[in-house]
Each structure stands twice: as C-alpha cells, then as structure tokens.
Amino acid sequence: MASNKEKRIARWYFGGLASAGAACCTHPLDLLKVHLQTQQEGKMTLLALTKNIVKKQGVLALYNGLSASLLRQLTYSTTRFALYEIAKQHVNADSFYKKVAIAAVSGAAGGFVGTPADMVNVRMQNDIKLPLEQRRNYKHAVDGLYRVYREEGVARLFSGASTATSRAVLMTIGQLSFYDQIKMMVLRTSWFKDNMTTHFLCSLMAGLIATCITQPVDVMKTRIMNAAPGLYSGISDVFTKTVREGPHAFFKGIVPSGARILPFNIIVFMLYEQMRQNFGYLPKEE
Numbered sequence: 001m002a003s004n005k006e007k008r009i010a011r012w013y014f015g016g017l018a019s020a021g022a023a024c025c026t027h028p029l030d031l032l033k034v035h036l037q038t039q040q041e042g043k044m045t046l047l048a049l050t051k052n053i054v055k056k057q058g059v060l061a062l063y064n065g066l067s068a069s070l071l072r073q074l075t076y077s078t079t080r081f082a083l084y085e086i087a088k089q090h091v092n093a094d095s096f097y098k099k100v101a102i103a104a105v106s107g108a109a110g111g112f113v114g115t116p117a118d119m120v121n122v123r124m125q126n127d128i129k130l131p132l133e134q135r136r137n138y139k140h141a142v143d144g145l146y147r148v149y150r151e152e153g154v155a156r157l158f159s160g161a162s163t164a165t166s167r168a169v170l171m172t173i174g175q176l177s178f179y180d181q182i183k184m185m186v187l188r189t190s191w192f193k194d195n196m197t198t199h200f201l202c203s204l205m206a207g208l209i210a211t212c213i214t215q216p217v218d219v220m221k222t223r224i225m226n227a228a229p230g231l232y233s234g235i236s237d238v239f240t241k242t243v244r245e246g247p248h249a250f251f252k253g254i255v256p257s258g259a260r261i262l263p264f265n266i267i268v269f270m271l272y273e274q275m276r277q278n279f280g281y282l283p284k285e286e
Contacts, residue, residue, distance in 0.1 A: 080176075219249065
C-alpha cells in the first residue's frame, strides 16, 4: 500500500519554484546554448566559446541574464505545471494521450505567458558578445521588460510568441506527460518504488525526449527573439533562412541544450517530487 508521502498531490506553485531552483544551477549552459544558436557563421565549439566568454568578460558573465531566467521560470513554468496538475486531477488522465493533450494545452499557455521574460532572457544572455555600442545593457529583467515596452512597444514584448509557444508545447509534452507515463510504467514493476532513484531515472529519460523534439523550434525561437526589428518577417522567413544554412542549423546548440535540459529536468523533478512528498496535500477521501 502506498504511503502518505506517495499519495500526496503537488500544490499548483511547486513546479515554478522547482524550475527557478533548477535555473540557478543550469543558467550558464542556457547562456552558452543561446550564443551557439545565434551564430550566423563560424564553428566555435562549446569549450572554445566558454573560454572566450570567461577570458573576455569573467566567470560571472556566464550568469548574465539570471534575473530574466528566474522571471521566465516563475511565469512560464508556474503556469504550465499548475494547469497540467489541476487539469490532470479533474480530467482523470489515466491514458497517455490524455496526458499529452493536457500537457500541450498547458505548455501553450505557459509559453505565451512566459514570452516577454523569455525574450529579455535571450537578449541579456546574448548581450556580452555584441560590440559595446550595440549592447542593450538591461540592468535586470524588470528593467528589460520596461525598456522594451517603452522603446519598442507592447507588441514587441511578445515577439517570438508563436515559436515560444510551439516550443513550450513540445517541451511540456516531453517533460510532463512522458515523465508521468514513464514513472507510471516503472512503478508497475517490482524493481522501483516512488523514491529519488525512480525520480532521477524518469526525469533523465523525459529530458532526453524533450531535448530531441524541441531543438529545431528552439533555434528558430532564439533567432527571432534576438533579431533586430525587421530582420525576419515571420516564422516562415526564419525557417527559410535557417534552411539555407543546411539541416544541421536546426540543431545548432543541441549539445549545450541537452547538457542544460538534462540536468535541469533532473533537478526540477527531484525538487518537485520532494516538495510534493513533504509539503503536498492528501487527496480528499471519496
């Protein structure tokens, strides 16, 4: 019989808190991913890029844009985790296709809500590789949001919303629905219990899936958000221009993406499950 810890249900805000905690650990890898994805030419490797940033800007430059990354998780991840958990409880998501459908809707909502912070995050991370006269120099995430609103208009805050939302749909399917499904399958065996070993294994497998299915959209989202106004006319334009660089262009930065998503996913679900088991609530008896 399952213990009270195993029966507990997560509160709606646990996903956002767990994601913010994970972002603090993996932010340098996210920054490196953005730099690789926005390279129009050149073949700078992950190691060479890291050395270049540290040499020119210092180690703390790897945490450039951390405030925007935290704001993004507190908007984007809180929304998608909350909607997913609430819907899952009310819909009785006993089948995988229901989990996928709920994850898709939750991811779309989270992606849209998190777009302004995501755009500022991309800009702040990419700022250090621009010439001094071209840098935006946002003081922090809120300053970035205000300056984009004041200088470029409210519509610009949602630049890249279509690709951000598409990526969020795929990411949420890969993370949440696959995590739930894999966890359910392994717990049906006699080899696993609802413990940290299971949480680690399931989050690792879900992270691998999420990395593979989101990378092409992630590349296009990053390019749109970091582009100067007028560079791309829309999603079809960025797709066409990326295709011209070759199919591999859609997978630029996949190594740092995977290196970020895998530990990020593991940390998120390890924190999330610990919060659920220790601070969640027991379902009402029927």
